[in-house]
Amino acid sequence: xKSNLHSYENDLNRKILATDFYQPSTRTRFSFxxxxxxxxxxxxxxxNAEQFSSVAKGxxxxxxxxxxxxxxxxxxxxxxxxxxxxxxxxxxxxxxxNGGAGTAQHPTQALLDVFTIYENxxxxxxxxxxVFNDLKNSxxxxxxxxxxxxxxxxxxxxxxxxxxxxxxxxxxxxxxKGVQYLKTNDLREALSKSSVAYFTRLQAEYIKDEVxxxxxxxxxxxxxxxxxxxxITEDTIKFMPENSILLHPLPxxxxxxxxxxxxxxxxxxxxxxxxxxxxxxxxxxxxxxxxKKP
Amino acid sequence: xKSNLHSYENDLNRKILATDFYQPSTRTRFSFxxxxxxxxxxxxxxxNAEQFSSVAKGxxxxxxxxxxxxxxxxxxxxxxxxxxxxxxxxxxxxxxxNGGAGTAQHPTQALLDVFTIYENxxxxxxxxxxVFNDLKNSxxxxxxxxxxxxxxxxxxxxxxxxxxxxxxxxxxxxxxKGVQYLKTNDLREALSKSSVAYFTRLQAEYIKDEVxxxxxxxxxxxxxxxxxxxxITEDTIKFMPENSILLHPLPxxxxxxxxxxxxxxxxxxxxxxxxxxxxxxxxxxxxxxxxKKP
Amino acid sequence: xKSNLHSYENDLNRKILATDFYQPSTRTRFSFxxxxxxxxxxxxxxxNAEQFSSVAKGxxxxxxxxxxxxxxxxxxxxxxxxxxxxxxxxxxxxxxxNGGAGTAQHPTQALLDVFTIYENxxxxxxxxxxVFNDLKNSxxxxxxxxxxxxxxxxxxxxxxxxxxxxxxxxxxxxxxKGVQYLKTNDLREALSKSSVAYFTRLQAEYIKDEVxxxxxxxxxxxxxxxxxxxxITEDTIKFMPENSILLHPLPxxxxxxxxxxxxxxxxxxxxxxxxxxxxxxxxxxxxxxxxKKP
Numbered sequence: 001x002k003s004n005l006h007s008y009e010n011d012l013n014r015k016i017l018a019t020d021f022y023q024p025s026t027r028t029r030f031s032f033x034x035x036x037x038x039x040x041x042x043x044x045x046x047x048n049a050e051q052f053s054s055v056a057k058g059x060x061x062x063x064x065x066x067x068x069x070x071x072x073x074x075x076x077x078x079x080x081x082x083x084x085x086x087x088x089x090x091x092x093x094x095x096x097x098n099g100g101a102g103t104a105q106h107p108t109q110a111l112l113d114v115f116t117i118y119e120n121x122x123x124x125x126x127x128x129x130x131v132f133n134d135l136k137n138s139x140x141x142x143x144x145x146x147x148x149x150x151x152x153x154x155x156x157x158x159x160x161x162x163x164x165x166x167x168x169x170x171x172x173x174x175x176x177k178g179v180q181y182l183k184t185n186d187l188r189e190a191l192s193k194s195s196v197a198y199f200t201r202l203q204a205e206y207i208k209d210e211v212x213x214x215x216x217x218x219x220x221x222x223x224x225x226x227x228x229x230x231x232i233t234e235d236t237i238k239f240m241p242e243n244s245i246l247l248h249p250l251p252x253x254x255x256x257x258x259x260x261x262x263x264x265x266x267x268x269x270x271x272x273x274x275x276x277x278x279x280x281x282x283x284x285x286x287x288x289x290x291x292k293k294p
Numbered sequence: 295x296k297s298n299l300h301s302y303e304n305d306l307n308r309k310i311l312a313t314d315f316y317q318p319s320t321r322t323r324f325s326f327x328x329x330x331x332x333x334x335x336x337x338x339x340x341x342n343a344e345q346f347s348s349v350a351k352g353x354x355x356x357x358x359x360x361x362x363x364x365x366x367x368x369x370x371x372x373x374x375x376x377x378x379x380x381x382x383x384x385x386x387x388x389x390x391x392n393g394g395a396g397t398a399q400h401p402t403q404a405l406l407d408v409f410t411i412y413e414n415x416x417x418x419x420x421x422x423x424x425v426f427n428d429l430k431n432s433x434x435x436x437x438x439x440x441x442x443x444x445x446x447x448x449x450x451x452x453x454x455x456x457x458x459x460x461x462x463x464x465x466x467x468x469x470x471k472g473v474q475y476l477k478t479n480d481l482r483e484a485l486s487k488s489s490v491a492y493f494t495r496l497q498a499e500y501i502k503d504e505v506x507x508x509x510x511x512x513x514x515x516x517x518x519x520x521x522x523x524x525x526i527t528e529d530t531i532k533f534m535p536e537n538s539i540l541l542h543p544l545p546x547x548x549x550x551x552x553x554x555x556x557x558x559x560x561x562x563x564x565x566x567x568x569x570x571x572x573x574x575x576x577x578x579x580x581x582x583x584x585x586k587k588p
Numbered sequence: 589x590k591s592n593l594h595s596y597e598n599d600l601n602r603k604i605l606a607t608d609f610y611q612p613s614t615r616t617r618f619s620f621x622x623x624x625x626x627x628x629x630x631x632x633x634x635x636n637a638e639q640f641s642s643v644a645k646g647x648x649x650x651x652x653x654x655x656x657x658x659x660x661x662x663x664x665x666x667x668x669x670x671x672x673x674x675x676x677x678x679x680x681x682x683x684x685x686n687g688g689a690g691t692a693q694h695p696t697q698a699l700l701d702v703f704t705i706y707e708n709x710x711x712x713x714x715x716x717x718x719v720f721n722d723l724k725n726s727x728x729x730x731x732x733x734x735x736x737x738x739x740x741x742x743x744x745x746x747x748x749x750x751x752x753x754x755x756x757x758x759x760x761x762x763x764x765k766g767v768q769y770l771k772t773n774d775l776r777e778a779l780s781k782s783s784v785a786y787f788t789r790l791q792a793e794y795i796k797d798e799v800x801x802x803x804x805x806x807x808x809x810x811x812x813x814x815x816x817x818x819x820i821t822e823d824t825i826k827f828m829p830e831n832s833i834l835l836h837p838l839p840x841x842x843x844x845x846x847x848x849x850x851x852x853x854x855x856x857x858x859x860x861x862x863x864x865x866x867x868x869x870x871x872x873x874x875x876x877x878x879x880k881k882p
Contacts, residue, residue, distance in 0.1 A: 009602055014303055016331055018324065026634045027655060030606065034659040037604055037630045044327045046320045046341060047634060058495075059545035062552075067321060067544060070567035071328040201646075250655060251647035258648075273658035308597055310625055312618065336625045340614045340635060352789075353839035354846075361615060361838060364861035365622040 001284070002277040005038065012039035012287055018072035019045045020064075021099065022079040027250065028099050028108075028275075032076045035279035044072060062091045069093040074283060077101075095286045103137050109249055110143035112278040116271040117148075117196055120245050126153035130194030132187070133159075133230055133255055135166045137207075138200040140249040145170060149179045156181035159190035160230070161223045163216055164202075186227045191239035197246050199232065201253040233257040240265055247271050295578070296571040299332065306333035306581055312366035313339045314358075315393065316373040321544065322393050322402075322569075326370045329573035338366060356385045363387040368577060371395075389580045397431050403543055404437035406572040410565040411442075411490055414539050420447035424488030426481070427453075427524050427549055429460045431501075432494040434543040439464060443473045450475035453484035454524070455517045457510055458496075480521045485533035491540050493526065495547040527551040534559055541565050589872070590865040593626065600627035600875055606660035607633045608652070609687065610667040615838065616687050616696075616863075620664045623867035632660060650679045657681040662871060665689075683874045691725050697837055698731035700866040704859040705736075705784055708833050714741035718782030720775070721747075721818050721843055723754045725795075726788040728837040733758060737767045744769035747778035748818070749811045751804055752790075774815050779827035785834050787820065789841040821845040828853055835859050 001008060017036040019029050026047070033043045061084060068075055069092040077088050082102035089096040100106045118124055129148060135141050135158055145166070148154050156174070158166050158181060165183060174181055184190050191197055207213045220230070228236060232246060237260050240246065248256055248268040260266055295302060311330040313323050320341070327337045355378060362369055363386040371382050376396035383390040394400045412418055423442060429435050429452055439460070442448050450468070452460050452475060459477060468475055478484050485491055501507045514524070522530060526540060531554050534540065542550055542562040554560055589596060605624040607617050614635070621631045637652075649672060656663055657680040664685045665676050670692035677684040688694045706712055717736060723729050723746055733754075736742050744762070746754050746769060753771060762769055772778050779785055795801045808818070816824060820834060825848050828834065836844055836856040848854055 014332065014334075016328055020320075026608075026637060026652075030632045030634075030656060030659050033632045034604055037632070038602065040602075042331045042336070042630070043632070044324045044331070044337070045339075045633075046324075047636065048341065049320060058547050060552075063545060064320075066563060067566050068324060070563070071324055071570055251651060253646050258650075269654060269658070272655050276659055308626065308628075310622055314614075336630070338618045338621045338625070338631070339633075340618075342635065352841050356846075357839060358614075360857060361860050362618060364857070365618050365864055 001281050002274070005277075008039055008280065008284065010040045011284060012036060012041040012073075015039075015041035015073040015287065016071065017041060017043050017074045017076065017283070018068050019043065019047075019076045019099070020049050020068060020078075021047050021076075022049045022084075023100065025078055025100065027272075028078065029076070031275045032097070032099065032108075032279050034276055035283055036074070038276070039280055039283060041073075041283075061087055065096070066091045066093075074286065097282065097286075100139060103139050103142075105143050106139040106249075107143050107147075108275070108279060108282060109140045110147045111282070112271065112275040113140070113144050113198070113247060113249070114147060115278050116247060116267060116274050117245070119270075119274070120267065121195070124148065124151045124154075127196055128155050128157065128194050129196045129198065130157040130159060130190045131198045131200075132190065133200045134164045134202045135160050135200070136164045138249075141198075141200055142167070142170060144198065146173070149174055149177055154179065157190040157193055158183045159185065159187055161185055161219050163219055185223050187230055187236060188228065188239050191236065192241065195241065195244045197232075197240060197244060199246065199248045199252075199255050201248075201251065201255055231255045231257065232260055234259055237263060237265070295575050296568070299571075302333055302574065302578065304334045305578060306330060306335040306367075309333075309335035309367040309581065310365065311335060311337050311368045311370065311577070312362050313337065313341075313370045313393070314362060314372075315341050315370075316378075317394065319372055319394065321566075322372065323370070325569045326391070326393065326402075326573050328570055329577055330368070332570070333574055333577060335367070335577075355381055359390070360385045360387075368580065391576065391580075394433060397433050397436075399437045399440075400433040400543075401437050401441075402569070402573055402576060403434045404441045405576070406565065406569040407434070407438050407492070407541060407543070408441060409572050410541060410561060410568050411539070413564075413568070414561065415489070418442065418445045418448075421490055422449050422451065422488050423490045423492065424451040424453060424484045425492045425494075426484065427494045428458045428496050429454050429494070430458045432543075435492075435494055436461070436464060438492065440467070443468055443471055448473065451484040451487055452477045453479065453481055455479055455513050457513055479517050481524055481530060482522065482533050485530065486535065489535065489538045491526075491534060491538060493540065493542045493546075493549050495542075495545065495549055525549045525551065526554055528553055531557060531559070589869050590862070593865075596627055596868065596872065598628045599872060600624060600629040600661075603627075603629035603661040603875065604659065605629060605631050605662045605664065605871070606656050607631065607635075607664045607687070608637050608656060608666075609635050609664075610637045610672075611688065613666055613688065615860075616666065617664070619863045620685070620687065620696075620867050622864055623871055624662070626864070627868055627871060629661075629871075649675055653684070654679050654681075662874065685870065685874075688727060691727050691730075693731045693734075694727040694837075695731050695735075696863070696867055696870060697728045698735045699870070700859065700863040701728070701732050701786070701835060701837070702735060703866050704835060704855060704862050705833070707858075707862070708855065709783070712736065712739045712742075715784055716743050716745065716782050717784045717786065718745040718747060718778045719786045719788075720778065721788045722752045722790050723748050723788070724752045726837075729786075729788055730755070730758060732786065734761070737762055737765055742767065745778040745781055746771045747773065747775055749773055749807050751807055773811050775818055775824060776816065776827050779824065780829065783829065783832045785820075785828060785832060787834065787836045787840075787843050789836075789839065789843055819843045819845065820848055822847055825851060825853070 021029055065088040074095050076097045076099040078099040080102050082104035084101050085098035098107050245267045246265050250272055315323055359382040368389050370391045370393040372393040374396050376398035378395050379392035392401050539561045540559050544566055609617055653676040662683050664687040666687040668690050670690035672689050673686035686695050833855045834853050838860055
């Protein structure tokens with residue numbers, strides 16, 4: 001699909017994708033919208049359902065989805081509730097795509113992540129994957145680790161401060177599957193062992209409490225004094241092996257210095273572009289499989 | 295059109311529908327947008343004209359509409375002012391569709407309501423129509439009663455507390471036309487006589503005054519003690535005749551318990567879907583009749 | 589293009605225009621969106637990037653544009669920063685169209701202004717151009733004067749109070765080019781000499797300081813007592829020569845009384861409509877010239 005975009009351009013003619021976003025995002029929304037348009041379809045869109053939709057008038061998410069599924073052929077939902085996609089899929093007459101659900105999952109992001117890894121290594125097995133920074137609140141991390149741990153031979157290096165380490169359930173899940181992983185707060189150690197270095201930003205918007213936020217900043221600063229900053233700079237990128245790749249779901253904060261953008265290992269913009277092709281593929285597959293329910 | 299969607303799919307190719315919404319609504323907006331897309335056209339859309347349009351910079355509604363009518367082939371307007379559609383149509387070079395005007399009218403909703411009634415009874419005459427809850431502030435009620443009272447033999451049962459009863463002007467209009475109607479605050483009586491039961495939600499957003507809101511809640515509670523709750527539940531749905539239908543313009547509040555959704559008389563989701571076909575038909579007809587004015 | 593719209597209607601099939609607006613505007617946004625649709629393309633759109641985009645999560649404008657340019661074929665950017673378009677164009681893989689940058693420039697508005705002048709006079713040279721009201725903060729004035737001063741023989745009459753007179757840099761630019769111009773605070777004098785009278789509204793949203801705003805209002809009132817109001821009314825339109833034209837970028841405030849709308853010299857709605865054709869032409873030309881960068 002990536003190498004042969006034009007041969008798919010009428011596959012979803014007259015199909016409508018509804019983007020129903022309760023949380024800010026032009027990025028994921030634009031990516032899905034461009035995907036359906038490239039396949040010949042159209043978009044109906046709300047970027048502020050929290051404020052403008054009928055849910056604001058007291059309607060349930062279920063009623064709202066049931067209504068939209070009468071009009072559209074696909075629904076992309078982004079919502080702060082972890083179980084929102086399941087609740088929506090349960091009542092919808094058309095496929096519901098999870099465009100980000102609370103702190104739980106962001107599955108299409110994980111699919112474009114693994115597509116980018118596959119493009120670079122030709123495999124999804126026997127890889128050393130470093131995951132950095134906010135492993136606790138990042139839904140992209142939950143989805144990616146969940147997905148990659150299903151492929152044999154992958155080893156994980158989780159690098160963060162204790163307070164932002166992987167959630168206990170995800171760790172248990174890895175243990176059950178017998179997946180090898182190491183937890184560390186030493187950036188150098190994790191980076192030098194990783195063939196894939198996956199960075200995330202601090203999801204500061206989830207930390208409402210001022211005291212908690214301050215305590216966290218102190219813990220980060222303390223750890224930085226002991227080791228080094230959890231950031232890719234012209235200095236720290238030297239720890240990365242030559243054939244490794246650097247990924248980030250974007251948007252990035254200070255954790256990746258723009259001065260490393262031209263380094264051949266920096267693949268986050270290719271990764272972002274791959275989102276278009278992966279989402280086109282998802283829509284194409286769903287279109288073949290699904291027929292609107294009565 | 296409902297049974298033969300595909301034969302219309304190129305009728306409005308390259309036509310542009312502008313949705314100009316000054317009040318929150320994904321529901322009506324999405325329905326119009328899906329309608330033009332299904333006919334081959336496209337959309338330009340604002341969901342927050344109150345805040346973002348040039349009217350926010352002090353422009354008159356007339357200037358704004360005159361401008362949009364240079365770009366689009368149809369305009370759907372939702373605005374808090376009761377006379378907004380008339381003012382807009384007066385200066386527009388293209389058809390203006392009233393997508394909801396203040397507390398006054400919501401005519402396309404009334405058209406999809408009567409379409410659903412016709413689909414179920416094969417006629418729009420000699421029907422017993424119960425209208426429930428907020429008859430004062432609901433613009434869908436004003437439009438529906440106005441429309442159905444033009445057909446011979448229809449009888450109305452208006453069921454609400456005194457403070458939310460039908461506006462005096464609408465009652466006078468019915469009297470002038472010689473239409474039979476009964477006002478009651480007894481849910482059981484009204485439900486058992488209705489072949490069409492049309493429920494609405496309390497339009498709480500129009501009651502700004504806290505004291506007034508509190509007084510209203512007390513009046514509702516008192517009436518509920520005397521009769522029963524103005525709500526369709528597994529208990530009260532038993533009052534409905536076997537071949538009657540239950541409609542609601544949606545979004546619903548507590549006035550319809552989701553546990554009755556599977557009752558064969560509950561037609562509000564079919565009604566919602568009909569909005570798509572009715573709005574397609576409106577656009578199709580307007581397109582045949584209207585040519586852009588110079 | 590204006591007289592032969594239909595022959596271009598498939599030129600930009602499947603092309604995507606992204607509108608990335610950080611400041612309120614349905615007007616310019618709708619005009620660009622209608623333009624791409626009339627050429628066969630589609631739109632992905634955000635009307636509130638300030639609040640909803642990833643830039644709200646701390647992303648740089650550069651990262652955001654780089655991402656959008658992976659998805660879209662054109663980007664229209666409106667942003668409060670004067671240098672935003674240059675910064676965006678610097679990193680984008682596709683053409684960036686300046687849809688309004690701070691108080692600096694609004695180049696597509698200037699192009700539709702000169703198109704309207706050309707349509708009426710058959711030339712862009714040897715014209716007497718009066719520019720009225722807020723010459724300091726209006727980005728459309730900066731762009732228009734800059735553009736028209738490149739054509740030989742044009743003379744300018746700048747009519748405003750001292751506090752809202754042309755910025756010093758633009759005056760220096762005119763002097764360097766040897767362009768004739770007169771500054772005046774006498775509406776009658778400027779109007780009677782102008783073949784093109786270009787009005788603007790007071791850009792009150794840029795004056796945050798209450799004291800400054802009050803002082804300005806007093807200066808305006810004082811000047812009005814001395815001469816007459818800086819407004820086109822049924823009285824002042826008499827000062828305009830018979831074959832002159834009255835333009836305004838819209839939205840208008842009190843500076844043009846709607847009662848003069850039917851005067852044959854009032855061309856601001858034709859001007860607004862021309863925006864569609866001019867923006868179509870811009871997209872058409874860019875599409876021929878530009879190929880997406882790798």
